[in-house]
Amino acid sequence: MARIGVFVCHCGENIGRTVDCARVANELRDLPGVAHSVDYKYMCSDPGQSIVKQAIREKNLDGVIVAACSPHMHEKTFRRAVASEGLNPFLAEMANIREHCSWIHEDREKATDKAIEVCRSIVEKVKHNVPLETIRIPVTKRALVIGAGIAGIQAALDIADGGVEVVVVEKDPSIGGHMSQLSETFPTLDCSQCILTPRMVELYQHPNVKLITYAEVEEVSGYIGNFKVKIRQKARSVDADKCNGCGACAKACPNKKVPSEFDTGLGTRTAIYVPFPQAVPNIPVIDRAACALFRGRAKGLKKEACAKCREACSREAIDYDQQDTFIMQDIGAIVVATGYQLYSIGKDQPAGLTGYGEYGYGTIPDVIDGMQFERLASASGPTGGRIVRPSDGKEPKRIVFLQCIGSRDPAKGIEYCSKICCMYVAKHTMLYKHKVHDGQATVFYMDIRAAGKGYEEFTRRAIEEDGARYIRGRVSRLYRDGEVIKVQAFDTLSGEPILMDADMVVLATAMRPQPGIQLLAQTLSASYDQHGFFNEAHPKLRPVETNTAGIFLAGACQSPRDIPDSVAMASATAAKVLGMFSKDQLEREPTVARVDVSLCAGCFHCERVCPYGAITHLEIRDRKGNLVKVVADVNPGVCQGCGTCQATCPSKSVELSGFTDEQIYAAINALVL
Amino acid sequence: MRIGYYPGCSLHATSREFDESLRATAVALDVELAEIDDWSCCGATSGHATSHLLSVALPARNLALAEEQGMQEVLAPCAACYNRLASASHSLREDAGLEIKIKEILARPFANTVRVRNVMELYRSLIPQITEKSAGRLKGMKVACYYGCLLVRPPGVLAFDDAEQPTSMDEICRATGATSVDWNLKVECCGGAFSLSRTASVIRLGRAILEDARKAGAEALIVACPMCHSNLDFRQSAMTQSGETPMPVLFLSELVGMGLGLSARDMGMKRHFVNTGPIEKRATETAAQVAAEAAAKAAKAAETAAKATAQAGTAPAGKGVA
Numbered sequence: 001m002a003r004i005g006v007f008v009c010h011c012g013e014n015i016g017r018t019v020d021c022a023r024v025a026n027e028l029r030d031l032p033g034v035a036h037s038v039d040y041k042y043m044c045s046d047p048g049q050s051i052v053k054q055a056i057r058e059k060n061l062d063g064v065i066v067a068a069c070s071p072h073m074h075e076k077t078f079r080r081a082v083a084s085e086g087l088n089p090f091l092a093e094m095a096n097i098r099e100h101c102s103w104i105h106e107d108r109e110k111a112t113d114k115a116i117e118v119c120r121s122i123v124e125k126v127k128h129n130v131p132l133e134t135i136r137i138p139v140t141k142r143a144l145v146i147g148a149g150i151a152g153i154q155a156a157l158d159i160a161d162g163g164v165e166v167v168v169v170e171k172d173p174s175i176g177g178h179m180s181q182l183s184e185t186f187p188t189l190d191c192s193q194c195i196l197t198p199r200m201v202e203l204y205q206h207p208n209v210k211l212i213t214y215a216e217v218e219e220v221s222g223y224i225g226n227f228k229v230k231i232r233q234k235a236r237s238v239d240a241d242k243c244n245g246c247g248a249c250a251k252a253c254p255n256k257k258v259p260s261e262f263d264t265g266l267g268t269r270t271a272i273y274v275p276f277p278q279a280v281p282n283i284p285v286i287d288r289a290a291c292a293l294f295r296g297r298a299k300g301l302k303k304e305a306c307a308k309c310r311e312a313c314s315r316e317a318i319d320y321d322q323q324d325t326f327i328m329q330d331i332g333a334i335v336v337a338t339g340y341q342l343y344s345i346g347k348d349q350p351a352g353l354t355g356y357g358e359y360g361y362g363t364i365p366d367v368i369d370g371m372q373f374e375r376l377a378s379a380s381g382p383t384g385g386r387i388v389r390p391s392d393g394k395e396p397k398r399i400v401f402l403q404c405i406g407s408r409d410p411a412k413g414i415e416y417c418s419k420i421c422c423m424y425v426a427k428h429t430m431l432y433k434h435k436v437h438d439g440q441a442t443v444f445y446m447d448i449r450a451a452g453k454g455y456e457e458f459t460r461r462a463i464e465e466d467g468a469r470y471i472r473g474r475v476s477r478l479y480r481d482g483e484v485i486k487v488q489a490f491d492t493l494s495g496e497p498i499l500m501d502a503d504m505v506v507l508a509t510a511m512r513p514q515p516g517i518q519l520l521a522q523t524l525s526a527s528y529d530q531h532g533f534f535n536e537a538h539p540k541l542r543p544v545e546t547n548t549a550g551i552f553l554a555g556a557c558q559s560p561r562d563i564p565d566s567v568a569m570a571s572a573t574a575a576k577v578l579g580m581f582s583k584d585q586l587e588r589e590p591t592v593a594r595v596d597v598s599l600c601a602g603c604f605h606c607e608r609v610c611p612y613g614a615i616t617h618l619e620i621r622d623r624k625g626n627l628v629k630v631v632a633d634v635n636p637g638v639c640q641g642c643g644t645c646q647a648t649c650p651s652k653s654v655e656l657s658g659f660t661d662e663q664i665y666a667a668i669n670a671l672v673l
Numbered sequence: 674m675r676i677g678y679y680p681g682c683s684l685h686a687t688s689r690e691f692d693e694s695l696r697a698t699a700v701a702l703d704v705e706l707a708e709i710d711d712w713s714c715c716g717a718t719s720g721h722a723t724s725h726l727l728s729v730a731l732p733a734r735n736l737a738l739a740e741e742q743g744m745q746e747v748l749a750p751c752a753a754c755y756n757r758l759a760s761a762s763h764s765l766r767e768d769a770g771l772e773i774k775i776k777e778i779l780a781r782p783f784a785n786t787v788r789v790r791n792v793m794e795l796y797r798s799l800i801p802q803i804t805e806k807s808a809g810r811l812k813g814m815k816v817a818c819y820y821g822c823l824l825v826r827p828p829g830v831l832a833f834d835d836a837e838q839p840t841s842m843d844e845i846c847r848a849t850g851a852t853s854v855d856w857n858l859k860v861e862c863c864g865g866a867f868s869l870s871r872t873a874s875v876i877r878l879g880r881a882i883l884e885d886a887r888k889a890g891a892e893a894l895i896v897a898c899p900m901c902h903s904n905l906d907f908r909q910s911a912m913t914q915s916g917e918t919p920m921p922v923l924f925l926s927e928l929v930g931m932g933l934g935l936s937a938r939d940m941g942m943k944r945h946f947v948n949t950g951p952i953e954k955r956a957t958e959t960a961a962q963v964a965a966e967a968a969a970k971a972a973k974a975a976e977t978a979a980k981a982t983a984q985a986g987t988a989p990a991g992k993g994v995a
Binding site for chain 1: 827828829835836837838857858860861
């Protein structure tokens with residue numbers, strides 16, 4: 001006969017108000033197999049836990065039920081208490097009579113009856129519980145950071161400073177991300193490059209960092225602590241070991257008219273190029289789509305159409321025949337820091353959105369987006385920091401900023417707020433006023449969201465000191481009238497329609513996740529939301545982890561974020577990674593699926609339904625080594641204990657430890673029989 | 674092709690030429706317009722300004738009749754009718770409670786299966802036929818396509834074209850050989866039903882539209898809405914300053930008809946306030962020029978063919994010139 005202890009908690013008033021806890025304890029006491037049953041005001045408190053421990057000792061209990069809150073809340077607490085008395089912690093269970101009972105019912109009598117039922121059901125389950133042992137898995141102490149914008153750089157540096165090796169993969173030829181394109185940053189107006197480039201160099205020179213630029217993560221297999229990552233090193237067409245970054249090749253390149261991605265199409269670059277002067281590493285790459293030689297090859301020319309860069313290179317670093325190569329790495333933890341892209345209105349519309357044809361972006365040259373304005377305002381930009389119109393190079397005397405383009409617009413754009421636009425538009429009006437003293441900046445806004453240290457003060461400064469005119473309302477149309485842009489709008493505070501002239505219009509477009517992020521998420525078996533942002537494990541309590549063990553997040557790949565937030569998140573992620581690496585072995589809950597190999601017929605339905613890729617194939621051989629059959633096996637390091645395989649298995653040969661059919665049926669029978 | 678037809682009050686009254694030209698092009702394009710028997714008012718602006726239920730019930734009655742009469746699609750040329758019918762159908766699909774109420778009011782079977790179409794959707798589906806039959810007759814004529822507010826909005830309900838940068842009318846105009854100019858105010862408001870109550874506003878808005886179209890080089894403004902037409906055509910004398918050439922305002926069906934070579938008389942174009950004589954003359958000229966070009970091309974082709982035959986005749990035997 002089992003000797004089970006039942007401990008009914010009042011949770012102060014939370015349970016006690018609706019459930020007669022003393023009656024629950026009394027009725028449970030008479031149940032076969034229950035050796036002890038008491039109630040107490042706060043079971044999770046220190047004296048409460050002592051009651052549990054004492055009873056285990058004195059009554060020689062072999063099972064414990066705490067009738068209290070959700071197992072999410074305190075299962076760990078009580079299992080720890082039980083373990084301290086030498087009882088296997090998995091012989092203790094929670095009966096949820098708070099969330100599932102007292103909080104949702106009003107009738108005390110009926111609620112008490114239900115609480116008794118819930119406890120009875122768990123008692124029957126615990127009778128079938130068996131001791132389980134914590135799973136220990138080895139850990140490779142090397143982290144991978146995907147993306148080297150400010151979030152990736154910060155995460156990598158913090159991890160590397162913690163004494164752990166870090167592999168950083170960046171898809172572009174240089175690290176730095178969007179922050180390297182910015183002119184000045186809010187709310188202090190310090191120069192973006194001045195604070196970023198030292199960090200870039202630090203990353204490049206850090207002894208614990210292996211930096212792989214112009215590369216992408218191709219495949220990820222394995223599980224927490226033991227990932228195998230395949231990285232595609234795209235062909236630079238330049239031998240990075242020989243190149244000394246002198247720049248002679250770019251000077252020699254005859255194609256100087258390629259739109260520069262770094263300057264958001266406002267400037268040009270050569271076909272062999274370094275994205276920007278402070279690029280790290282300072283090694284050029286050949287844009288094969290723009291290079292005459294490669295275009296000639298694509299057409300089938302036998303002769304080399306151009307080889308000016310190779311002729312100019314004194315170190316023989318140019319290699320036209322370089323191919324993509326693959327790098328394999330053993331990794332323990334992965335940090336995703338892929339960042340964002342701006343909603344590209346009029347050009348590549350996100351699927352399902354019809355966009356903003358009324359703003360003429362792409363057809364009216366002086367309608368630009370926020371990042372283009374950053375390049376115009378930047379000292380390293382195509383105009384050397386002069387704010388001028390792309391159409392005729394004249395200084396705009398009337399500039400209009402439109403906030404929330406794409407954001408907060410479920411009808412035509414996306415529902416969420418992009419968070420950074422209110423602040424960067426305020427910054428833009430200030431940068432503009434500091435450069436065009438006799439100019440007037442006008443901002444059309446929905447609300448000003450300036451929550452952050454020094455943010456509200458910053459927007460007020462833009463309005464009060466730098467004279468930005470803020471009009472609450474939406475712009476319905478922009479159109480050209482000769483040289484000026486007509487701005488047709490509505491002032492929702494005064495209720496007046498507005499028709500005003502502008503020389504230049506800047507659209508604060510929404511922040512969206514990087515293209516291809518879904519594919520990366522699938523490669524990592526991590527989940528993402530309907531917009532493509534990575535999902536955190538818990539929005540409040542586990543914001544930098546994903547639901548897939550060993551995959552962490554930093555920066556705008558999780559939701560729109562500004563620089564301070566991204567950096568804070570990156571450091572938080574680094575702490576998580578270092579914490580994980582502080583142990584030689586990782587401990588996992590033993591509530592994972594197990595296969596009974598004698599029953600398994602090898603149909604692999606479980607493999608198809610497993611969301612985590614935890615099912616592997618196991619070959620069963622006889623003594624002579626002949627293959628008898630191939631069966632499913634569960635990798636306990638990957639398994640998250642969801643139980644989908646158990647529900648799917650036609651031969652009932654997969655069982656989730658702690659939640660076996662036997663246990664679940666016993667619990668159900670207690671309720672229905 | 675057979676399609677249900679809901680002319681609405683405008684096409685029987687102020688916009689009779691829209692009805693006549695539409696029917697004339699339908700004949701030319703082998704489309705049978707089956708008018709809904711016993712149709713009634715769609716409610717228009719007055720309907721939905723009075724009560725939401727009324728504004729759904731009135732169109733629903735017409736849709737139910739169409740369904741009863743075996744129609745899968747109904748063409749509603751008037752932009753207001755189209756908008757009301759399509760919006761009502763949409764509301765009924767989205768709101769189950771409303772659907773039950775409306776069925777009670779209608780007291781007749783109604784499954785909301787009829788799809789509501791406007792003239793742009795109809796002509797767009799016929800672009801290959803229009804292109805073939807018009808043979809570029811209006812080549813060189815510059816027109817400004819004016820969509821107004823109702824035809825393409827709201828985007829959630831009327832999803833056949835972009836709400837802010839629509840292109841379907843432009844595609845149809847191009848099928849006749851005409852050039853649709855790039856201009857700014859194609860979906861601006863014309864003042865709509867304020868023609869009588871706030872005439873000054875209608876004139877201000879209409880003048881902006883006409884001016885921008887003129888600036889873009891348009892010879893005519895093309896519309897597909899009786900309200901736009903009455904505002905821009907009937908009130909144009911008040912919108913135009915002395916010395917400015919009047920801008921003919923044509924229904925899309927009239928332009929397509931001209932492209933197909935139909936006579937202005939058959940299309941009722943004499944009813945316009947702005948004289949359509951010059952644009953009709955212009956159409957005749959472009960047609961003549963296109964015909965002359967075609968003839969010259971044909972003659973040249975014949976000449977080349979003759980030359981080829983002559984050369985083939987002198988070619989050595991045994992090369993397969995039978």
